[in-house]
Amino acid sequence: MRHGPAVRRRKLGEELRRLRLDAGLTSRDAGLRAGWHQSKVSRIETGASGVKAADVTLLLDVYEVADPQLRALLETLADAADGGGDGWWHAYRGLLPPEYRDFISLEAHACAARTLETSVVPGLLQTPDYARAVTRAALEELPAATVNSLVEVRIARQSVLTAERPLELSAVLDEAALRREVGGVQVMRAQLDALRETAQLPHVRLQVLPFSVGGYVGLTSPFVIFSFPNISDLNVVVLDHLTSSLYLERKEDLEVYGAAFRTMQARALSPADSMDLIARISEGA
Structure with a gap:
């Protein structure tokens, strides 16, 4: 039982982890390709920290996710879960x-x-x-x-x-x-x-x-x-x-x-x- 932003951070992280595994990458691989430390990928995937829409976009590029609706949803959720967004x-x-x-x-x-x-x-x-x-x-x-x-x-x-x-x-x-x-x-x-x-x-x-x-x-x-x-x-x-x-x-x-x-x-x-x-x-x- 959680408040909304925490729920979406965790679920967003789970979805990004699934997409990473589907791409056949380890968290270390993903971090290297994104130019990050492996720990940043781990924090995002566990929902331990917020994530900007730009970071999600970068990960989706790394994972070669092409579905525009899926990309838009995850990017929007990132902004909302991080307290940002332009709604x-x-x-x-x-x-x-x-x-x-x-x-x-x-x-x-x-x-x-x-x-x-x-x-x-x-x-x-x-x-x-x-x-x-x-x-x-x-x-x-x-x-x-x-x-x-x-x-x-x-x-x-x-x-x-x-x-x-x-x-x-x-x-x-x-x-x-x-x-x-x-x-x-x-x-x-x-x-x-x-x-x-x-x-x-x-x-x-x-x-x-x-x-x-x-x-x-x-x-x-x-x-x-x-x-x-x-x-x-x-x-x-x-x-x-x-x-x-x-x-x-x-x-x-x-x-x-x-x-x-x-x-x-x-x-x-x-x-x-x-x-x-x-x-x-x-x-x-």
Whole structure:
């Protein structure tokens, strides 16, 4: 169980080690060809130290890795794991805690996300007014200007759903998240209508766990599973708590949460029936 940058440093190192072995090189060979000491290669591969994107590029050249998508992913992960990068969220460094910036980075670079939400609409599906009401409720002492900036961030995150290669989003929502009138009747009705509209996107799958299912695994623990292109070993589960986020990276954890999500999808209403329920709730709002 680790924080995001440490997870990605270690996993990035494992991937670079695999590529080195595939190239038939020892760590000493790689160091010599890169003009480094062998210990630098070892530190990178164990995740003991950060690594710049330029260093990753050099290693990929040494290993003769030609796949442009793989190269871009590893170079981007190097910047993110080292605390650098040029993602839009870095403009909000003074506002966002490191854990939230790292979550946004994961979200921006993932190819797919599976999320369970038990009490609120997922951030990627929130309207501005709903996001503002949620933020005010959770952080009621913040000044209005800060709340507005946090809402800007929330809405900016949603660009992953309209990108050239959009995030594949599978969301399971507890019915409670749909019936809680966050922000009042009008805000909630607009939010429910927006959910139905976004669910029409071919890369978005939205299902509702109705009250009739009773208790279920995950009832008290919302989570997100991020998946990445080309490298399944980079997949990670994120558990969001009141003051921090935790990242689960072990294969066993990924299997347990993946199985739990599949179980909840099976118990949830179908996407079509979920849309019907949301429409009924909206009409009664």
